[in-house]
Structure formats: structure tokens, C-alpha cells
Amino acid sequence: MNLDRLSFAVAGAVLIAVPFVHRDPYHTHIFILILIWSFAYTSWSMMGRFGLTSLGHGGFMGVGAYVTALLWNHLGVSPWIGIPLAMVAAGALALLVGYPCFRFRITGHYFALVTLALSGIVLQVITATRDWTGGSLGYTPEATKGSHLAALQFTDKTTWYLIALGVWAVGLLIWRWVDRSMDRYAMEAISEDEDAAAAAGVNVTFEKLKITVISALMTAFAGALYGQYQMFISPDTVSGIAVSLQMVFAAVVGGVYVALGPTVGAIITILLAETLRIGFGTKAVGWDNLIYGVLLVLFIIFLPKGILGSILARIRLRR
Amino acid sequence: MAGFLEIFDVYLLEAILSGILLGGVLALLALGLNLIFGVIDVTWICYAELIMFGMYAMYYLVSVYHVPYWAAAPVAILAVAGLGALLHLLVIAPLLSAPPINQLLATGGVLFFLQSLATVWFGIDFRNIGIRLPVLALGEMHFSYARLLAFVAAAIGMGVVYVFMKKTYVGIAIRAIAQDRQIMVLMGVDTRRLYLITSALGGALAGLSACLLVLMYDVHPFVGLSIGPITFLICVLGGLGNFVGGFVAAFVFAEIISLGGLFSDLEWGYVLAFGFFILMMFIRPAGLLARRS
Numbered sequence: 001m002n003l004d005r006l007s008f009a010v011a012g013a014v015l016i017a018v019p020f021v022h023r024d025p026y027h028t029h030i031f032i033l034i035l036i037w038s039f040a041y042t043s044w045s046m047m048g049r050f051g052l053t054s055l056g057h058g059g060f061m062g063v064g065a066y067v068t069a070l071l072w073n074h075l076g077v078s079p080w081i082g083i084p085l086a087m088v089a090a091g092a093l094a095l096l097v098g099y100p101c102f103r104f105r106i107t108g109h110y111f112a113l114v115t116l117a118l119s120g121i122v123l124q125v126i127t128a129t130r131d132w133t134g135g136s137l138g139y140t141p142e143a144t145k146g147s148h149l150a151a152l153q154f155t156d157k158t159t160w161y162l163i164a165l166g167v168w169a170v171g172l173l174i175w176r177w178v179d180r181s182m183d184r185y186a187m188e189a190i191s192e193d194e195d196a197a198a199a200a201g202v203n204v205t206f207e208k209l210k211i212t213v214i215s216a217l218m219t220a221f222a223g224a225l226y227g228q229y230q231m232f233i234s235p236d237t238v239s240g241i242a243v244s245l246q247m248v249f250a251a252v253v254g255g256v257y258v259a260l261g262p263t264v265g266a267i268i269t270i271l272l273a274e275t276l277r278i279g280f281g282t283k284a285v286g287w288d289n290l291i292y293g294v295l296l297v298l299f300i301i302f303l304p305k306g307i308l309g310s311i312l313a314r315i316r317l318r319r
Numbered sequence: 320m321a322g323f324l325e326i327f328d329v330y331l332l333e334a335i336l337s338g339i340l341l342g343g344v345l346a347l348l349a350l351g352l353n354l355i356f357g358v359i360d361v362t363w364i365c366y367a368e369l370i371m372f373g374m375y376a377m378y379y380l381v382s383v384y385h386v387p388y389w390a391a392a393p394v395a396i397l398a399v400a401g402l403g404a405l406l407h408l409l410v411i412a413p414l415l416s417a418p419p420i421n422q423l424l425a426t427g428g429v430l431f432f433l434q435s436l437a438t439v440w441f442g443i444d445f446r447n448i449g450i451r452l453p454v455l456a457l458g459e460m461h462f463s464y465a466r467l468l469a470f471v472a473a474a475i476g477m478g479v480v481y482v483f484m485k486k487t488y489v490g491i492a493i494r495a496i497a498q499d500r501q502i503m504v505l506m507g508v509d510t511r512r513l514y515l516i517t518s519a520l521g522g523a524l525a526g527l528s529a530c531l532l533v534l535m536y537d538v539h540p541f542v543g544l545s546i547g548p549i550t551f552l553i554c555v556l557g558g559l560g561n562f563v564g565g566f567v568a569a570f571v572f573a574e575i576i577s578l579g580g581l582f583s584d585l586e587w588g589y590v591l592a593f594g595f596f597i598l599m600m601f602i603r604p605a606g607l608l609a610r611r612s
Contacts (some may be wrong), residue, residue: 007489053420055427097597108419109362109559113551114600116364120548121593128586241544243366245427252424286438286540293432300425301413 015165019158028157030274034266035164036226037250041262043218044247046178047211048256051107051191054212055244055277056097056115057219059122062239063090064131064220065227069141073153074132079152083224090220093118094213102208116241123240138234141227153227156240161231167225168263171218175259178211187211193212249296255306264308325531330581333460338577340462343470344531346569349553350477350562351524357497357560358517361411361422367547369406369522371437373399373529373540378446389448396526403522404515412511430543437540445537452534469531476527477566480520493517497560506601523536549589552596558606568607571595581602 019028044057067086071077097118101111127211135138147154154160158304178184186207189197198204227233246269254265267304273288280287303310352366363369373395380391394492410429414422452464484490496503504510536542553572557564572592579588599607 051418051420053424097600099596100601100604104600106600106604109356109423110555112420112423113362113559114597115554116548117552117555117593117596120552121590121597124586124589124593128590241548245431248424249431285443286435288435289431290435290439293428293430293435296428296431297410297425300417300421300428301410304417304421313326 012169016162019161025157028161030270032157032160032164032229034263034270035161036169036222038263038266039164039168039225040219040222041247041251041254041266042168042171042175042259043215043222045251045256046175046215046218048248048251050187050211051071052208052212053108053112053136053248054115054215055241055248056118057215057247058119058238058240058243059115060090060094060128060216060219061223061226061243062091062119062122062235064223065137065233065238066223067220068224069139069227070132073142078150079151079224082219083152086224087217087220090216094216095209098103098212099205099207102205102212103127107194112176117291119239119241123235126235126239136232136235138232138237140232143231153231164225164229167221172259174214174218176213179259183207183210187200246292249292251306252304253295253299253306255309255312257305258309258312260313261306261308265306268307269280324394331578333462334577334581335574336460337462337466339572340466340470340573341577342570342573343473344466344528345549345553345573346549346566347476347524347531348528349474349557349565349569351521351528352554353557353560353562353565354480354517354524354549356383356554357562358493359411359514360406360419360500360560362419362426362551362559363521364423364426364547364551365406365433365543366521366525367543367550368430368433368437369399369402369525370529370532370546371538371540371543372402373526374533374536374542375437375441375446376526377530377533378448378538381448381450382446392527395530396523399526399529400519400523403525404519406522407515407518412514419436430547434540434543438455441540443540445539447537448533450534463535465531465534469534472527472531475491476524480524483520489516517592548590552593556596556607561606563571564606571607 018031022028038114040057040061046053047054064083065087067089068079068082071082071085073080097114100106101114106114130136141153144151144153147156147159154163184198186202189200189202190204190207194204211275223233223238226238230237250265250269251262252265253268255261269292272291276288276291299306305313320579348370352363355361355366376395376398377388377391380386381388382395386394398475406426410425411422414425452468455462455464455467484494492503492508493516495506496508496510496513500510532546549572553568554565556572557566557568572595575592575595576588579591
């Protein structure tokens with residue numbers, strides 16, 4: 001136990017020290033992106049691990065990013081208030097879509113397609129309200145000069161790295177909290193057999209809604225954070241079906257059932273995209289998704305537990 | 320005031336009629352997906368990307384190689400049918416015993432793959448087949464021949480599928496499989512062969528949709544993202560695997576989009592349709608025509 005704690009402390013210290021030791025802005029940028037997306041993928045896996053395959057998380061992320069930015073630009077509401085409001089909006093959306101789904105036993109294919117409709121709606125609303133949101137051309141939160149705590153805008157990448165690192169760590173803590181709670185057993189029972197779980201006294205609808213809302217809140221937060229960091233959001237980068245599928249893909253490749261799986265997925269996908277981009281420049285347009293697509297198919301056929309999941313399972317077998 | 324109302328009514332009628340025309344195309348789109356779902360119990364998330372490849376096939380045959388449209392269409396339909404069979408053999412067949420959601424996700428991977436393949440091969444330019452069909456003027460209303468042709472072709476396509484499913488041995492076997500997967504194997508039906516035929520048929524329907532859509536819309540690698548979601552919504556609204564339900568849902572959806580677009584932008588038509596969909600999930604979660612259990 002003490003050894004575990006020590007290794008956690010060392011890993012944490014190393015991660016915090018990275019931007020101070022290695023002062024390369026590009027690498028720091030990549031680390032930040034990996035951390036933010038890892039958090040988003042972790043949020044997806046909170047549901048995905050229990051067989052609730054949502055293709056609507058692009059919608060939650062879009063709500064998080066756009067509500068925050070719109071409140072800031074049009075009403076001058078600080079992101080400190082805007083982000084919680086955006087999360088509330090995403091949570092309400094999750095309740096609105098989740099409740100009928102869970103109440104009427106919409107699972108599997110159906111659930112995936114209904115949530116797919118959700119990301120479609122959010123994307124269409126963003127595009128249709130182009131007078132406010134800039135439509136498909138994207139949207140920029142108004143920049144303040146220099147770093148401003150109240151506007152949650154920092155020019156310094158190290159600050160962003162530390163914020164993203166903190167958020168990512170909190171995401172893992174939430175994962176651990178769910179992992180150790182009774183809800184986890186309830187959800188696992190539900191994913192095995194809903195009727196049996198209900199007969200055993202599990203409130204199926206309530207448990208599912210709980211995990212869905214947690215997941216939606218986290219995803220919206222990831223979207224808002226991404227918008228604040230990049231200072232540019234567009235329907236293609238934070239919303240819609242492509243983003244939803246991208247989340248599923250990264251989480252599945254890394255491993256949905258283990259805490260660090262989505263993080264591994266984020267590292268692999270972002271490094272692959274960046275390597276291709278740097279190595280081949282504009283010629284590489286499309287190639288990263290081409291490779292993702294093939295990998296996703298291969299992983300689902302041959303390694304459904306994902307890379308990290310399979311490695312951990314093998315280590316456990318050896319013992 | 321009276322004059323205003325008259326004009327308004329003409330527009331309303333025009334919107335309703337073009338909604339019906341749109342409905343025919345949407346019904347065709349939904350039919351292919353419903354067929355796959357009903358028989359193999361798999362959702363092809365990449366269905367619209369198959370259509371996109373069919374549209375590219377039409378574009379290259381007609382605009383680049385100057386094949387006449389009527390000769391190019393069967394080639395494109397066969398090509399997409401082949402693509403459907405290939406998709407089944409390479410991706411779905413190894414996953415048949417896996418949880419259904421894995422099959423759906425694997426076809427999600429195929430979606431990524433096809434989309435990027437189109438980007439790499441064809442570039443991201445919008446391409447147009449360059450056939451401009453005249454506009455039909457009916458009184459004060461205007462309809463494009465492309466839509467009319469699409470509606471008629473969709474109706475014929477659906478008729479052919481209906482006859483095939485009702486009258487031929489293979490069609491009856493396919494419907495029987497959709498009813499009971501386990502029993503049919505005991506009856507000596509080769510499910511693998513039937514699955515393959517169904518996949519090819521689903522692909523052929525995607526190919527037919529492609530031939531019609533290419534007359535109305537430009538082709539680009541991401542065109543699937545605008546066709547796909549609406550098709551899935553229609554299928555779910557009608558009840559996945561329920562052919563008649565999908566047919567009805569297609570027309571309901573088309574009318575909502577068309578009428579919504581009349582009062583505001585086309586996007587709001589879509590938003591309305593999506594909102595209607597969510598609402599219907601509360602009221603009739605198993606599909607429009609399903610009996611409540």
C-alpha cells in the first residue's frame with residue numbers, strides 16, 4: 001500500500017515537473033491537448049464501460065464549449081460562472097434524452113442511434129443559429145489582453161498544462177470513486193441483465209441516469225476547457241457525430257474498462273495525428289482518420305478490451 | 320390580405336408536395352438500412368458512406384469518363400452492392416457472435432475509413448455531376464425534375480424489393496430469418512449465404528440512392544454526415560427493422576423538414592424534425608407503428 005502511494009506521489013511530481021524541465025511550447029501544447037482529450041474520453045468511458053454506448057457526447061461537449069463562449073461574448077458572464085451553467089445545460093440535456101431511453105428500456109443499438117440524434121441536433125442548432133454562433137465557420141471567445149484569471153484566459157502554456165493536469169487527475173478520481181461505489185456493482189448488474197438487476201432491487205432508470213448525468217457534466221466541462229484553451233471552437237472540432245465517434249474510437253483503442261485506458265487512447269490518437277501531420281504535411285490530410293478507421297475495426301474484432309486493458313489482463317494472468 | 324393568403328397557400332402546397340417527393344428518397348434510404356437490421360441484426364453506421372462512394376462512382380463515370388447516365392447507374396449500383404457484401408465479409412462476419420454494439424462500433428470504424436479514403440483519393444472538393452434537369456412548373460408551383468425522377472425511381476426500387484421479398488424463395492427465406500434467427504438454421508437454410516445476399520441487396524439500395532442523390536447534391540467526402548443521421552432517425556422512428564414503419568416515418572420526417580423549412584431556414588426544419596424525434600421517443604419508444612407493451 002505504501003509502495004503504491006509512493007509511486008503515485010512520484011508519478012504526480014514527475015507530471016507536474018514536466019513543463020518546468022522541458023520548456024518546449026509545442027510539446028507542452030501536445031501534452032495539454034492529450035490531457036484535455038483524455039479527460040473527455042474518460043468521461044465517455046464512465047458510461048461506455050457499463051455498456052451504455054453513447055454517440056451523443058459530441059453534443060454534450062458542444063453545449064459545454066458553446067454555452068460558455070456565448071455567455072462570455074454576449075453577456076460578459078465570466079467562464080467561472082459560464083462553465084457551471086454550461087454543465088447544467090448539458091446535464092439537463094442528458095436528463096431529457098436519458099430519461100425516456102432508460103424508462104422505456106432503449107438499449108444497445110437503439111440507445112446509440114438515439115444519442116446519435118442528439119449530437120445531430122446540437123450540430124444543427126449551432127449551424128442554424130449562425131447569427132450568434134458563427135455557424136460552421138467557428139467561434140472565438142473574445143480575448144482579453146494577457147492572462148486573466150476572471151476570464152479564464154492564460155497566454156502561458158505552463159499554466160494551462162497545470163490546469164489540464166489537475167482536471168485530468170480529478171477525472172481519474174471520479175472514475176475511482178465510481179469504481180469503488182455501490183453504483184458500479186448496480187451498473188454492472190444492469191449491463192448483464194436489466195430484469196434480473198431490477199428484480200434484485202436495483203433502480204435501473206435512476207442508476208443509469210446518474211451515471212449518464214455525471215458523464216455529460218464531465219464532457220461539457222471538457223468542451224468548455226477546450227474552448228478556453230484553444231480560443232476557437234467550431235462545430236466540427238467540439239460537436240457533432242465525428243467528435244462522438246472520435247471519443248468512442250480513442251476510448252475503445254485504449255481500453256474502456258480500465259481507468260487509464262482512455263488516456264492511453266488519447267496519447268495514441270493524438271500522437272498518431274501529429275506525427276502524420278508533421279511527417280507528411282498537407283499530404284497527410286485524411287490519413288490519420290484512415291488509420292484510425294482500420295485500427296478501430298481491427299481492435300473491435302481482435303482486442304475488444306483495448307491496448308491497456310489487454311496488457312493488464314495478460315499481466316494478471318501471469319500472476 | 321386575401322392575396323397574401325393565396326400566395327401563402329401555393330407555397331404551402333408546394334412545400335407539402337416537395338415533402339412527399341423528399342419522402343420517397345428518404346424511404347429508399349431507410350429501406351436498405353432496415354433490411355440489414357431486420358435480417359442480420361446489425362446497424363451499418365457507415366451506410367451513408369457507402370452512398371457517398373456510389374455518388375463518387377457516378378461522378379467519375381458520368382463527368383470524367385463520359386458514360387451516359389443510364390449506363391453508369393447500373394455499374395454504380397453493382398459496385399456499391401459489392402462494397403456492401405465486402406463490408407459484411409470483412410467486418411460483420413467475424414463479429415456476428417460479439418455483442419451487437421461492437422458491430423455498430425466496427426462499422427463506425429469503417430465510416431472513418433471510407434470518409435478518409437474519399438478524402439485521400441478524391442480530395443475535399445465539392446463535385447457536381449453536371450447534369451442540370453429542368454424545373455417543372457405546375458401552375459405557380461415549381462418542382463425539380465431531379466426530385467420527381469428520384470421519387471419515381473425510389474418507388475420502383477421499393478416495389479422491386481417488395482416483389483423480391485414476397486415472391487422469390489430467397490426473399491421468403493430472408494423474411495423468415497428476420498422472424499426467427501435460430502429456427503431457420505434448423506430448417507436447413509444457409510444463413511451465411513443469405514446474410515451475404517442481404518448485405519449485397521442493402522448495398523444495391525444504397526447504390527440506387529446514390530444514383531438519385533447525385534442528381535440533387537454535390538459529392539464531397541463528408542456528404543455522408545448529412546445523409547446518415549436523418550436515415551438512422553427515420554429507421555429508429557419507424558422501429559428498426561420494421562419496413563412499413565420506416566416508410567411512414569420517412570414521409571412524416573420529410574413533411575416536417577419541408578414545412579419547417581417553409582417557415583424558416585432549412586436547418587430549422589431539421590432541428591424541428593430532430594425535436595419531433597426525441598418527443599416521439601417519449602410517446603412511442605419502439606417505433607411509430609409498434610404496439611405498446
